[in-house]
Structures are given as structure tokens and as C-alpha cells.
Amino acid sequence: MIHKALRILIVDDEESTRIIAKTYLADRTDTLLLGECENVSDAKAMIKKNQVDILLLDIKLGNETGFDLLAQFPNFSFKVIFITAYDQYVLKALKVGALDYLLKPIGEDDFHLAIDKVREKLVTIEQYQVAAEHLQHKPQRITINTREGLHILWLEEIMYCEADGGYTTFFLNDGSKPVVSKPLKEYEILLPETTFLRVHQSFIVNINFIVLFKKENCSIILKHKLTGSTKEIPVSTRKREEVLNLLSDLK
Numbered sequence: 407m408i409h410k411a412l413r414i415l416i417v418d419d420e421e422s423t424r425i426i427a428k429t430y431l432a433d434r435t436d437t438l439l440l441g442e443c444e445n446v447s448d449a450k451a452m453i454k455k456n457q458v459d460i461l462l463l464d465i466k467l468g469n470e471t472g473f474d475l476l477a478q479f480p481n482f483s484f485k486v487i488f489i490t491a492y493d494q495y496v497l498k499a500l501k502v503g504a505l506d507y508l509l510k511p512i513g514e515d516d517f518h519l520a521i522d523k524v525r526e527k528l529v530t531i532e533q534y535q536v537a538a539e540h541l542q543h544k545p546q547r548i549t550i551n552t553r554e555g556l557h558i559l560w561l562e563e564i565m566y567c568e569a570d571g572g573y574t575t576f577f578l579n580d581g582s583k584p585v586v587s588k589p590l591k592e593y594e595i596l597l598p599e600t601t602f603l604r605v606h607q608s609f610i611v612n613i614n615f616i617v618l619f620k621k622e623n624c625s626i627i628l629k630h631k632l633t634g635s636t637k638e639i640p641v642s643t644r645k646r647e648e649v650l651n652l653l654s655d656l657k
Contacts (some may be wrong), residue, residue: 411435412525413457416442417449417475418464418489423510427462427489430517437521446475458484460524462508465490465541473538481531485524496541502596503537504549504556505529532558545598550576552584559584561601565628566639567593567610579631605641605649619653 414437416427424442431437440456443449446467453461461484463472472488488507490496500507506524508516536547536558548564550557563579569590576584594604604610611628617636618627624646628637641649 411438412459412521413438413440414460414462415440415449415452415456415458416462417444417467417472418442418462419444419467420464420510423464423489423512426512427517430512430514434518434521446470446478449475450478453479453482453484460484460521461486463488465493465496471541473534473541476534477538485527485529486534487520487524498596499537499540502540502545502548503533503535504551505533505537530556530558540598548596550584550586552586554584557584561598561612562614564597564602564612565615565630566612566637567597567602569608577637581632603645603649603652605639605645607642609639611639613652616653619649 414431416424416439418424418427424444428439428442431439440458441452443452444467463475463486465472465488467475476482476486486505488500488505489510489512490500490507491510497507506520506527508520533549536549539546545561547558547560550559559576559578565577565579567590568575568577572587572589574586574588574590574593576586578584590604590608590610594610597610601612601614602610603613605626611626615628615631616626617629620627620638624641624643625638626641626649628639630636
């Protein structure tokens with residue numbers, strides 16, 4: 407299949423990164439470089455003047471971020487590949503939004519793979535908003551991929567997560583149970599630790615649903631906020647004191 411040339415805009419405040427990206431793009435016959443910018447203001451003007459297919463966008467642009475630029479276009483249709491130096495918190499935000507990114511220094515194979523992959527990928531505006539929430543330390547949602555497709559979940563609706571081998575089931579307040587083909591450890595990292603706690607090898611719970619700690623068998627009771635039904639979750643021995651201290655602080 408013959409594809410039209412992808413119109414690409416590079417937005418990065420580091421000249422060395424822009425040079426590398428331009429060098430890689432020069433080797434492709436299916437892309438057209440529209441230009442390069444090093445700040446949000448210039449990038450905004452370029453996007454308004456041109457039809458952009460792919461934005462190669464640095465996360466940190468001086469005192470602003472790539473998400474500040476995207477916020478200027480609430481209904482944009484272009485695809486975004488974020489460029490970032492290794493930053494654990496930034497990468498977590500991008501993963502929570504299920505967004506594409508390249509790490510600096512950009513490798514040639516990774517660069518071409520990202521361009522090829524993003525061409526066909528469908529990404530919603532909400533995914534960028536979810537990532538921005540986490541980057542701004544205001545997490546409210548998380549994205550998960552199931553066999554049915556992409557789901558965006560409100561954190562307050564997640565009662566608990568349960569491991570089943572390499573799969574994780576999300577038990578939600580509305581009674582639904584989406585399943586993802588990723589291990590529980592993945593979500594121990596992605597879910598905000600201020601709200602979610604791994605209490606057992608097989609369980610992560612939303613602490614806001616805990617109503618009781620049962621000392622006799624070292625377990626906690628979660629209460630469904632809609633139906634009032636309860637669920638008993640085991641607590642591992644090594645997590646006992648942490649859970650007790652947490653519940654004490656919540657009183």
C-alpha cells in the first residue's frame with residue numbers, strides 16, 4: 407500500500423536532538439519535514455499555519471511542557487511521539503496514557519519504528535489528558551488495554567485489582583471486571599501510591615474502599631459503594647503493619 411508523505415514538525419529545545427531527528431527523517435521517502443521549533447509559542451504558530459500529521463514533541467520545553475502546547479489545541483487530529491530524557495515520573499505518565507515516546511539520545515531503529523507504528527495507531531484526546539494529569543501530580547484516571555479495546559478508568563471507581571498469572575483483573579464500582587494481559591506489578595507501579603496499596607501478592611486495593619481490618623485472619627474488608635456488598639481480601643504478613651498504620655492514619 408502506498409501511503410501519502412507524513413507531514414512532520416519537530417518541537418524540541420535541544421538543537422542536538424533536532425539535528426538527529428532531521429538526519430533520520432532525511433533517510434525516509436514517506437515523510438515531509440515541515441520545520442522545527444524550540445518553544446511552545448513558535449510551535450503553536452507553526453501548527454496553526456500547517457497541516458501536521460506527526461508531532462515529534464519534547465516533554466520539557468524551557469519552563470513549559472509539551473502538554474502545555476497540546477492544551478492549545480483541544481481537538482487536534484495529529485499524532486504525537488513524545489521525546490524525553492530518562493525521567494521515571496515522566497515515563498510513568500506516558501505509560502499511564504498509553505502514549506508513544508522516544509528516549510534521548512534517540513536511536514535510529516527506535517525512531518523509524520515509532521514513525522511506522524504511530525501512522526496506524528488511534529489515540530484519543532483523553533489519553534493525552536490522562537498523561538497530563540499524572541505529570542501534573544493530579545492523577546484522576548488510568549488507561550488500560552483489554553481484548554475489547556482501550557478503557558479509560560476513573561481511579562475512584564477501581565475497588566481492587568487481582569492477579570491471575572500474567573493477567574490482571576480490575577474490579578470496578580459499577581460491577582464491571584475488565585481484564586488486561588499484564589502482570590499486577592505493572593499496575594503497582596502505575597497506580598498512585600497515595601490511593602492504592604499492594605496488600606498481597608495477588609491484590610492491590612483502593613484504600614478508600616476499606617472498611618475493616620480482621621485481625622484474626624489478617625484480611626481487610628472492602629465495601630462496594632453502590633450495592634453495599636463486601637469483599638474480603640487477604641493481607642500478607644509483611645504488609646500487616648503497613649495496612650494497620652494506614653488505617654490508623656485514615657481515622
